[in-house]
Every structure is written in structure tokens, then in C-alpha cells.
Amino acid sequence: MAKLKLLGISTSARGRESNSYHLLNRAFEKLADGEIEKEIIVASELKLLPCRHHYSINAKMCVHPCLITQTDKSDEMKKIYDGILSADMVIFSTPIYWGNHSQLMQLIIERLNSLENSNSVHKKVLVKNKVAGMMILGHEDGYQHVAGGLMNFLTELGMIFPPQAYAAWVGESNEDTKSDRKRIETDSTIFEQFDDLVNNVVNFSKKILICSDCGEKLDYEHLSKKKLYKK
Numbered sequence: 001m002a003k004l005k006l007l008g009i010s011t012s013a014r015g016r017e018s019n020s021y022h023l024l025n026r027a028f029e030k031l032a033d034g035e036i037e038k039e040i041i042v043a044s045e046l047k048l049l050p051c052r053h054h055y056s057i058n059a060k061m062c063v064h065p066c067l068i069t070q071t072d073k074s075d076e077m078k079k080i081y082d083g084i085l086s087a088d089m090v091i092f093s094t095p096i097y098w099g100n101h102s103q104l105m106q107l108i109i110e111r112l113n114s115l116e117n118s119n120s121v122h123k124k125v126l127v128k129n130k131v132a133g134m135m136i137l138g139h140e141d142g143y144q145h146v147a148g149g150l151m152n153f154l155t156e157l158g159m160i161f162p163p164q165a166y167a168a169w170v171g172e173s174n175e176d177t178k179s180d181r182k183r184i185e186t187d188s189t190i191f192e193q194f195d196d197l198v199n200n201v202v203n204f205s206k207k208i209l210i211c212s213d214c215g216e217k218l219d220y221e222h223l224s225k226k227k228l229y230k231k
């Protein structure tokens with residue numbers, strides 16, 4: 001069977017110290033499957049320049065490679081573009097901040113507009129046959145809202161979801177954030193959800209991305225016809 005590549009993208013500004021990275025990394029480490037190649041990108045370790053919103057000047061200016069990637073060699077968003085384009089499965093991990101995903105997640109979403117725009121404006125499908133999952137971590141409230149926002153973007157990007165495409169945990173809605181790490185390290189029912197998400201993404205991908213009879217990889221693409229109104 002062909003190997004599948006699983007990419008995790010951790011978007012907490014706290015990097016490897018963060019609780020969301022801890023859960024992502026632990027679940028990736030637990031996955032012992034010789035058919036899966038694993039990689040985690042810690043977004044806070046990269047220099048990621050914010051989107052310059054060329055799309056808003058003229059949708060055709062939003063291209064892949066992104067104009068920032070083409071002109072500013074210090075920008076490291078290429079690692080995320082290449083990581084996603086070469087992966088079969090991508091798990092996005094984000095903390096919750098005031099009911100929303102992280103700033104880094106938002107920066108990445110806006111920069112990924114160039115991949116989405118390749119389909120919707122330039123009529124070239126770049127993101128296809130890839131399965132997505134989400135890991136969402138907070139201390140209080142808001143994970144369904146975050147999941148909804150991410151799913152909206154990721155389906156437009158061209159990703160496919162397994163059933164129950166996200167794992168989430170929020171704490172006790174008090175101000176005792178310092179107890180969260182101990183809790184997620186000792187309460188196995190929390191970790192099981194994140195571990196289960198990784199297994200769900202991998203098992204679903206094996207079923208739909210590779211033909212069990214011929215061993216060939218799925219090759220499905222959908223060119224978006226949305227918003228092509230004639231004036």
C-alpha cells in the first residue's frame with residue numbers, strides 16, 4: 001500500500017510549551033503505523049508574514065506561490081504551503097482566544113487564500129484528495145464556534161472531512177489555567193479524544209484515499225463554479 005503523509009500544524013503562539021502542541025505531539029507519537037509518514041510544523045517557530053490582501057485589490061493578484069513568498073525570501077510560509085500540498089492528511093491545532101481560533105491560525109488561513117483562490121479564480125485545483133482534522137483547546141468555552149469557522153474555510157480550501165472531524169477540550173471555566181497541563185496529562189479521557197481524532201483521520205484516509213482493489217490513490221477534483229455571476 002502507498003504511504004500516506006500526515007501533517008500536523010500547531011498554531012499556538014506558545015509553541016512547544018503549549019497545551020495544544022502537547023496533545024497534538026502526544027497523539028502523533030502514539031500513532032505507530034509504518035504506512036504513515038508524520039510531520040509536525042510548529043507555526044510559532046517560522047517567520048510568517050501577514051497576508052497583504054492582494055485579493056482585495058484584484059482577486060487575480062492572489063496567486064500561488066503567493067506574492068509575498070515570491071518577493072520576500074525571509075518569509076517561511078512556503079514550508080506550510082509545501083507541507084500541505086505534499087500531505088494526504090492535515091491536522092490543524094489551535095487554542096481558543098475569545099471564542100476564536102489563534103492569531104497564527106488566522107494568519108495561516110489568510111495566506112492559504114492563495115491556494116483556495118487558485119481554484120475559485122485561476123481555475124487550477126491545487127488542494128485535492130486531502131483529509132483534514134482539527135484539534136481545539138481552550139480553558140472555558142467556544143470550541144464549536146471555532147470548529148465551525150475552521151470547517152467553513154477548510155472545505156472551501158478543498159479538504160475532505162471524516163465524521164467527527166475535530167477533537168476539543170475546554171477546562172472548568174474558572175481562572176485556574178495553570179492546572180490545565182496536569183489535567184490533560186493525567187486525565188486519560190481527554191487524551192483519548194485527541195488520540196481518537198488522529199486514528200479517525202488516518203483510518204478514514206486509508207479507506208477513501210487509496211483504492212483497496214487496485215492500490216491507486218484517489219484522484220478527484222472539483223472546480224468551483226461559485227460566484228461566477230455574469231454581469
Ligand SMILES: Cc1cc2nc3c(=O)[nH]c(=O)nc-3n(C[C@H](O)[C@H](O)[C@H](O)COP(=O)(O)O)c2cc1C
Nearest residue numbers: 012014018019020095096097098099138139140141
Ligand atoms: C487572550 C486569551 C483569550 C482566551 N479566550 C478563551 C476563550 O474564549 N475560550 C476558552 O475556552 N479559553 C480561552 N482562553 C484560554 C486558552 O484557550 C487556554 O489557556 C489554552 O489552553 C491555551 O492553549 P495553548 O496552551 O495551546 O496555548 C484564552 C486565553 C487567552 C490568553
